[in-house]
Amino acid sequence: MSGSKKTAQASLEAMYRVFTVxxxxxxxxxxxxxxxxxxxxxxxxxxxxxxxxxxxxxxxxxxxxxxxxxxxxxxxxxxxxxxxxxxxxVHTASPSFVGHMTSALPYFMLPLSKIMIALNQNLVKTETSKAFTPLERQVLGMLHRLVYKKDGGFYRARMHDAHHALGAMTSGGTLANITALWVARNHAFPAEGSFRGIHREGLFRALRYYGHEGAAILVSRRGHYSLRKAADVLGLGRDALIAVDTDEDNRILEDDLRNKCLELQRQRIRILAIVGIAGTTETGHVDPLDTLADVAREFNAHFHVDAAWGGPTLFSRQYAPLLRGIEQADSVTFDAHKQLYVPMGAGLVLFKDPTLVRAIEHHAQYIIRKGSKDLGSTTLEGSRPGMAMLIHSGLRIIGREGYELLINQGIEKACAFADMIDQHSHFELISKPELNILTYRFAPPDALQALSQADQRQREKINAHLNRITKFLQKTQRERGKAFVSRTRLEPPRYDSYPCVVFRVVLANPLTTLGILNEILREQQALAGEPAIESEMTALKRTVDEVLNASAGAS
Amino acid sequence: MSGSKKTAQASLEAMYRVFTVxxxxxxxxxxxxxxxxxxxxxxxxxxxxxxxxxxxxxxxxxxxxxxxxxxxxxxxxxxxxxxxxxxxxVHTASPSFVGHMTSALPYFMLPLSKIMIALNQNLVKTETSKAFTPLERQVLGMLHRLVYKKDGGFYRARMHDAHHALGAMTSGGTLANITALWVARNHAFPAEGSFRGIHREGLFRALRYYGHEGAAILVSRRGHYSLRKAADVLGLGRDALIAVDTDEDNRILEDDLRNKCLELQRQRIRILAIVGIAGTTETGHVDPLDTLADVAREFNAHFHVDAAWGGPTLFSRQYAPLLRGIEQADSVTFDAHKQLYVPMGAGLVLFKDPTLVRAIEHHAQYIIRKGSKDLGSTTLEGSRPGMAMLIHSGLRIIGREGYELLINQGIEKACAFADMIDQHSHFELISKPELNILTYRFAPPDALQALSQADQRQREKINAHLNRITKFLQKTQRERGKAFVSRTRLEPPRYDSYPCVVFRVVLANPLTTLGILNEILREQQALAGEPAIESEMTALKRTVDEVLNASAGAS
Incomplete structure (x- = not known):
């Protein structure tokens, strides 16, 4: 053996060791x-x-x-x-990091994840996943039943049947929403006469064949940005996602929805889907789902519910009624890596009618052959890990009652924190919690008083000051590293829909206490006294004084 | 405290424990x-x-x-x-399971995965991922340089820049291909004059505005099924994926490609993309990428290379030239959970021009704001785990030379196994390995002789027998559990493109030895003697004898 060959052989053996030791x-x-x-x-x-x-x-x-x-x-x-x-x-598990939707994980998720990774199954087909495929079908069945409450016979006949899919696993809510709307789109333009279906001929010919000028999806202005992405990917264009106005509590306005639908009909635009939200990302509000179901029926549209956040509310006997009407949805998005407390990378979409996914079914020679039970024939992704194993374990180890406790404590804590903000002199609650999310902002007492007396131009000026201060506080608090709330912009009707910067708090971590929340407010108020924001505070005070003095002079 | 309240409190505390102990x-x-x-x-x-x-x-x-x-x-x-x-x-790590693209994992991937899951970062935005975002950008940079070999200044200016993206991470190759073609589609129909761009107005108006009758993607008939799925999702329709014929070695035929492009042009169909394959899923062959680059330029089409399997061949100085021309691709798909030996759920797409992804860029108020470095603004998925950490670790711990050894041994083993099959009396090599994949089938010596003398009708009859036998052997071997090869159908030109069932072997696991492969053949030959397949073997013998006798009589 030559010297270089010997070296190569030695390296190769070292490489083998990486796979064996x-x-x-x-x-x-x-x-x-x-x-x-x-x-x-x-x-x-x-x-x-x-x-x-x-x-x-x-x-x-x-x-x-x-x-x-x-x-x-x-x-x-x-x-x-x-x-x-x-x-x-980022310390996503910290109880004082209440700004995002990623919470602490139950400890057992870690060793279970290790088993999942050690097995390295590929859920695209039974040939590389075996028992993981029935397990994934069961998980879809369990959550399907949680939403749709069909009888035992329904599941016995369909859960493990090659020709039915109760849903599709995805890596997250975005893909779940895209999958649902892909199904809705393909279902709206089926094969008929000389037309072989949109799945084969595409959107251009579908609209021409059916005589439409376009196709639209409607959702409240609080809809998740993934819906806009879906409209783009699916070839509809982002403008095809029609944003409907909301009330003071961030719920879709039925009248505005109906008017927009009628307007679209007049323009010969096909209404593909109406999307209801069960837990808006920014404020945690729930649309009136039963009303939306009626409107969807009226306009022959697919009714999709984005319950990525709020879906697990169904575990709670007390709060499940908030989602009344979800059982009428043609499809429902769930995110397991949010309130099912599974590690990042697990979402799913459920279908009321388990034959609906045939609209997107596809096959290949070497895998996902026709008639197989391979789950890959009805998913947007190809190769996928066995995350269903972690959902299965959560559902069994925590159980319905465990999830109920988690949901209840989150909502109740949000209400208590809202009271705390209401009673605080320096903060203003912007959106009241319906689930476990709320928003608020920095607003000293005289600013609030001035806002109630100001004209629209003055209100905008004060709100602009408050925006800059709230943004500073959020950013600085994050940088200091003791606590974290996120921020977004909302357009409260009470302020003429002026875009207001707000703190956003998500209370899913059971380890977050009211004491911690109180400390977050205390730190924010203290930060408002820092030199870096002093000139902005002075400017606010000047504007506020102008308003209050003018108002006092006038009275 | 009442009894039931006490119980509820106790349960809640038990629930907290799940998050703390x-x-x-x-x-x-x-x-x-x-x-x-x-x-x-x-x-x-x-x-x-x-x-x-x-x-x-x-x-x-x-x-x-x-x-x-x-x-x-x-x-x-x-x-x-x-x-x-x-x-x-399924024992995906077993060295005798050579039927799928999932191999054994290097041992260090397990504890590293545990760290990743413990941190539970969300890569959609820096606010929930922090250092993971620069790390992911670096991983994209490292693989970008492997493919495109730009100079240091190129990466210094762009790798961590908010307005550039060298690529996008995905959960796998399917989403990577969809992302690439989404970019290609949106890029083909930009805003112009009164048209606000396909990303806003959709495909229907885009085609009308630009005066096209449709849009197409071309790939060889060996293209991965995810491309057909992409054509469906993107609204083009599955028929818009045009399958081009291949030569005996499963490589795209340039003449057929060019003729199809000219035909599409005549029909006023916009050629969105030409896709080259670097390692076909079924046979591991590589298209002539430099030729494809020329054709794509000629027809002003996006040139995408699906290197989900073969991309890591670039680590090997000896075999990298097989992928000549890949550096001309506008986009390239890589799968990390294949030959980068990362656990399931990691793919990516690279873009030659890091401004190209602006065609699909999107923003929201509360995250991925404009000007942020959030990676979520240019990915198909939303929330995503930090798999980039595992790719980063593989690239550094195994190093280029380590991956080179892995690639080389796989290709060399495939060649040696091909020789073994060639010399074996009862098997026929159907596709010669170019990378580390090959296909073969069961074919006793007299059957091969008869095939060479038969007319087309007789050839079909013999091939139909061989198909049933090969299918039986594959299925039975899998069920017995000692070894696993997969199966697919190919249409070899030598058999009049009749669909032949073949064994498919993927040699990515470094622990697979020639002894193991020899044992696989031995078991397959032994299984051909089992009673369950006896009548089929007899029928084959009858047909073969007919051909050979007639032939002998004629001579």
Missing amino acids: AEAPDSALSRIDQLISRNLAGFLQDHIVATEKDLSEVEKDFADPNIPDKPMFVSEQAQFLLDKLVANS | AEAPDSALSRIDQLISRNLAGFLQDHIVATEKDLSEVEKDFADPNIPDKPMFVSEQAQFLLDKLVANS
Whole structure:
């Protein structure tokens, strides 16, 4: 054997070892592994640096576009990840990080995820997933029953049947919404006469054949941005997503919806789908779903409910009635990585009629053959991991009653926090919680008084000041690293629909206490006294005084 | 406190514990966790049952559509999963399972995945991912450079820039292909004059405005089925995916492609994209990419390369030239969960021009605001896990040279196995390996002789017999559980393009040896002697004898 051949052989054997050996029990990576198993919360607390580093600083550690030629020791990469990645990641599990929809995970999700990854199944077909396919079909069945409450016979006949699909698993709510609207679109333009169906001939010929000038989807202005993305991807165009006005509580206005539908009909635009929201992303409100079901029927439209956030409210006997009408939806989006407390990357869409997905069914020679039970024939994705295993485990280990407790405590905490804000002199509640989300903003007492007396121009001026202050407070609080609320813009009718910057709080983490929430308000109020925002505060005060003095002079 | 309130309080506290405590070190789940860490291969070997259980039997364990009311002990669920799910899953890591594209994982992927899941970041925005966003941008940069080899300045200016995206991460190759073609479609119909762009006005108005009768995508008949799905989702219709004929080696025929393009032009159909394949799913062949680049330029079409399988061939100095021309592609699909050896759920698409994704860029108020570095503004998915961390680790720990060894050994093993089949009396090689995939079928010596002497009708008859036998052997071998090859249908020109059932072998697992492959052939030959296939073998012999006797009589 020549020298270079010997070296190549040695390297190859080293490479094989990577696939066969295990990490030594005392290695850096093993120690991290064990630490996470023993004490997840402690690991996160100890390794994530609280104070936020500027992103451009962080980028310096990830600046090299070269793939190294030579292998690196596992321990070296592990240490790099701990110091540079983990340290500068976001503590999504922290009870004082109430700004996003990612919460703490139940501890058992970690070892179960390890089993899932160790098995490395591919759910596209039974040949690479075997028992995972029946398990995934069962998970879809369990959630289907939670929403649609069909009888036992319905599920016995369909849950494991090759010609039915109670739903489709996706990597998240966006793909679930796209899948639902893809089904709706294809269903609206079926094969007929000389037309072979939109799935084969496309949208252009479909509209020509059926004599339409376009196709539209309607949703309230609080609809998730993924719906706009769906309209683009599906070839309808983003303008085909029609935003309907909402009331003071961010719920779709039936009259505006009906008028828009009639207007579209006059323009010979096909109404593909009406989308109801069960838990708007920004404010957590629920549309009047039963009313929407009626309107959808009236206009022969697919009725989709985006329950990515609010779906699990159905676990709660007390609050499930908020979603009344969801059982009339043709399709429903659920996100498992939100309120089912599963790790990132698990969503799904359910179909009332399990033959509906035939509108998007596809086959290939080597997999997902016709008549197989392969789930890949009715999903947007191809190869997919076995996340259904984690949903299955959550549903069984936490159980309906466990999820009920989680849902109830979140809603009740949101109500208590809303009261706290209402009673606070320096904050204004902008959207009242219906589920476990609320929004508020910084507003000192004289500003609120001035707003109630000001004319529209003055109101805008005050709101513009408050916007800049609220934005500063949110950003600064995040950077300090003790707590995190997110921010968005809403257009409250009480302020002439002027876009107001608000703090957004999502109360899904059961470890968040009222004490923590009180501390968040205290820190925000303290930050309002910092020099960096002083000139803005002075400007606000001037505007407020003008209004109040003019008002006092006039009276 | 009343009794029921006390109970509720106790339950709530139990629920909190699920989010705070760790698994006891001696619990069932902890023991599995440790076992996987210590000996992954042993865990899989011990817990997956070799002999295949009928799917309808497995379904019985997943038949209940009810979510249990009461919580279940974690240990009970863990035991259930071990006995019912893990036992009946597929041993994708086994070196004798060479039928699919899912291989064994390097051991370090498991503890690293645990860190990823523990952190539970959401890559849609920096606010919920922080350092993961620069890391993901770096991973895209590393693979971009592997393909496009731009200079350092190119990456310094663009890799971390909010207005550029070198690519987009996805959950797999299907979404990567859809994303690429979505970009191509939107790019073909930009805003102009009174037209606000297809992304806003949709396909119907785009075609009308630009005066086209339709839009098409061309790919060889070996193109992955996800491209047909993409054509459907994007509103073009599946018939808009035009299948081009291939040569004996499953490579696209340039003349046929050019003729089809000219024909489409005559019909005023816009050619959106030409797709080249770097490693066809069924046979592992590579299209002449440089030729395709020329044709795409000629017809002003987007040039996309689906390198989901073959992309990592670029790591090998010896074999990278097979992909010559890939650097001219406007977009390239890579699958990380294939030959980058990352767990299921990681794909990506790269863009030569990092401004191209602006065609699909979208924003929202509360996240992915304009000017942010949030990666969610240019991805099809919304919330996404931090899989980029695992790709990053693979690229650094295995290194270019490590991946080169893996690629080289796979291709060389495929060549050696092809020789073995060629020399074997009872098998016929159907597609020669170019990368590490090959196909073959069962064909006893007299059958091959008869095929060479038969007329077309007789050839079909013999091939039909061989199809049934090969199908039986594949299915039975899988059920016995010792080895697994997959099967598909190909239309070899030498057999008048008659659809032939073939065994398909993918040699990505470095632990697969020639001895194992030899054993696979031995078992297949032995299975051909089983009673269940005896009548088919007899029928084949009769047909073969007819041909050979007639031939002998004629000579």
